Amino acid sequence: MTTAFSPEQVDRIIEMAWEDRTPFDAIKIQFGLSQGDVEKLMRKELKQASFKRWRKRVSSGIGVKHRCKADPDMLRFKCSRQRAISGNRISKR
Template sequence: MKRSAFENLTETDISRVIEMAWEDRTAFEAIERLYQLNESQVIQLMRQQLKHNSFKLWRKRVQGRATKHEQLRNPAVSRAYCPTQYKR
């Protein structure tokens, strides 16, 4: 039986990967650096963890979005979050 690339992730890790995948400014490369999951593995994780319609909405949202890939994004975008995202 083939081992899942994310079977060693904790529930907290999986929750954070899902959160990062939904964020517009978080590139797939950032997820890969933190959790060693490439884009196709993130898609697989999302398909497994989300309801069918939620997955379809997410795929529609991220497909072709330049900010989800570091090489395609505007060089002026130097961070993965909006300055107002983490309010103090």
């Protein structure tokens, strides 16, 4: 993880990582972070208890954070602010 992100970008990455239906592939496409890089960022930015809770959710048998493991009938979540996000930047509101 060599790229420095703005606080807004870090917040967005964390938000995407917490969303069950947002796969790691989407984070990789938008921010260039692999699953391991996301885990490192989460470990650095979250409190220890929050990180453990997130890690337990991600590593549980659900498998929704990976498109190939997720139920094909599952609809992907789209953030209510998705329209306002353009090029990884949140536009003026």
